Amino acid sequence: MGIIVTIIVGFIVGLIARAIMPGNQAMGIILTTVLGVVGALVASYxxxxLGLYPAxxxxxxxxxxxxxxxxxxxxxxxxxxx
Incomplete structure (x- = not known):
C-alpha cells in the first residue's frame, strides 16, 4: 500500500512543480511522477x-x-x- 501512496503523492507533487515552474516542460505522466517522487525523497531526506521538520x-x-x-x-x- 505504501508504494501506491508514494506514486500518487509523487504525481501530485510533480504536477504542482510543473505548474509553478515557468516554461514548457515536455514530459509525460511517468516522468512527472518520477520527478515528484524524487523531489519528495530529496526533501524528506x-x-x-538538517532537522528542519519531523516526518x-x-x-x-x-x-x-x-x-x-x-x-x-x-x-x-x-x-x-x-
Missing part, C-alpha cells in the same frame, strides 16, 4: 538530515514541492538543447 509534518508537502522544483530545474539544465 534533506529535511530530516509526516504538513511542511513536508511544501518541502516536497520545493524539492521537485529543484529536480525539475536540474532536469531542464541537463536536457537543454542549444
Amino acid at each position: 534533506g529535511g530530516s538530515l 509526516g509534518s504538513p511542511v513536508g508537502w511544501f518541502a516536497s514541492i520545493i524539492g521537485a522544483l529543484i529536480v525539475l530545474f536540474v532536469y531542464g539544465l541537463v536536457t537543454k538543447r542549444s
Whole structure:
C-alpha cells in the first residue's frame, strides 16, 4: 500500500512543480511522477538530515514541492538543447 501512496503523492507533487515552474516542460505522466517522487525523497531526506521538520509534518508537502522544483530545474539544465 505504501508504494501506491508514494506514486500518487509523487504525481501530485510533480504536477504542482510543473505548474509553478515557468516554461514548457515536455514530459509525460511517468516522468512527472518520477520527478515528484524524487523531489519528495530529496526533501524528506534533506529535511530530516538538517532537522528542519519531523516526518509526516504538513511542511513536508511544501518541502516536497520545493524539492521537485529543484529536480525539475536540474532536469531542464541537463536536457537543454542549444
